[in-house]
Amino acid sequence: NAGVTQTPKFQVLKTGQSMTLQCAQDMNHNSMYWYRQDPGMGLRLIYYSASEGTTDKGEVPNGYNVSRLNKREFSLRLESAAPSQTSVYFCASSYRWRGLTTDTQYFGPGTRLTVL
Amino acid sequence: GIQVEQSPPDLILQEGANSTLRCNFSDSVNNLQWFHQNPWGQLINLFYIPSGTKQNGRLSATTVATERYSLLYISSSQTTDSGVYFCAVDLWETSGSRLTFGEGTQLTVNP
Numbered sequence: 001n002a003g004v005t006q007t008p009k010f011q012v013l014k015t016g017q018s019m020t021l022q023c024a025q026d027m028n029h030n031s032m033y034w035y036r037q038d039p040g041m042g043l044r045l046i047y048y049s050a051s052e053g054t055t056d057k058g059e060v061p062n063g064y065n066v067s068r069l070n071k072r073e074f075s076l077r078l079e080s081a082a083p084s085q086t087s088v089y090f091c092a093s094s095y096r097w098r099g100l101t102t103d104t105q106y107f108g109p110g111t112r113l114t115v116l
Numbered sequence: 117g118i119q120v121e122q123s124p125p126d127l128i129l130q131e132g133a134n135s136t137l138r139c140n141f142s143d144s145v146n147n148l149q150w151f152h153q154n155p156w157g158q159l160i161n162l163f164y165i166p167s168g169t170k171q172n173g174r175l176s177a178t179t180v181a182t183e184r185y186s187l188l189y190i191s192s193s194q195t196t197d198s199g200v201y202f203c204a205v206d207l208w209e210t211s212g213s214r215l216t217f218g219e220g221t222q223l224t225v226n227p
Binding site for chain 2: 033040041042043044045056058059086090104105106107109110112
C-alpha cells in the first residue's frame with residue numbers, strides 16, 4: 001500500500017495563477033482532509049470530506065476550493081494564488097464510523113508551495 | 117473553538133534521557149492523537165489515544181479525558197527522536213469531526 005500520496009511535491013506560482021493539488025489514498029478510508037502548515041505552527045484544517053460526495057469548511061477555507069472526486073481522491077484548488085498561501089500543504093485520510101474518527105489520521109508527504 | 121496547548125515549546129536532551137510532553141485541551145473531545153514530524157517534514161502517527169494508556173517501544177502516552185490533558189513519555193531518547201511532536205484533538209460537531217492541532221514541542225536530542 002502506498003498510503004496517502006500527494007502531487008506535486010514542490011510548486012512555485014506567481015500571484016494570481018491557479019493550480020490544483022492532488023491527493024489519493026489506497027486505504028479505503030471514507031474521510032479525507034486538507035491542512036496547511038505555516039513555519040513554526042501546527043497544522044490548520046482547510047477543508048475536509050467526511051464521506052464521498054460531501055465537503056465542509058475547516059478553520060481556514062478562504063481562497064481554496066476542494067473536490068472529492070471519488071472515494072480515493074480529494075483535490076485542493078487555488079483559483080488565484082496569493083503570497084499568504086505560501087505554505088506546506090498536507091493531505092490526510094481516516095476511517096470514520098457514525099461521524100466519529102475511529103482511528104488515527106494518516107498523512108501524505110506534503111506539498112511545499114511558494115507564491116511569489 | 118477548542119484550544120490545544122502543548123508544553124514545553126522547546127526541549128533539548130542528551131541521548132539517553134527521559135522526557136514528558138504535555139497537551140492540555142479546553143473542551144471535551146472524542147479522541148486525541150500524537151504525531152511526530154521528523155526533520156524532513158514527514159508526519160508520523162504515534163498514538164490514537166482518546167483515553168487510557170498505550171505503549172509502543174520507548175514511547176508511551178496517557179490521556180485523562182475528564183481532566184483534559186494528555187502526556188507523551190519518551191524514554192532513553194535517541195537522536196532519531198528529534199523533531200516536532202504534535203498533539204491533535206478531534207472534536208465532534210453536528211457538521212462532523214475535525215482535528216485541531218497544538219503548536220507542537222520542538223525536541224532536540226544531542227549525541
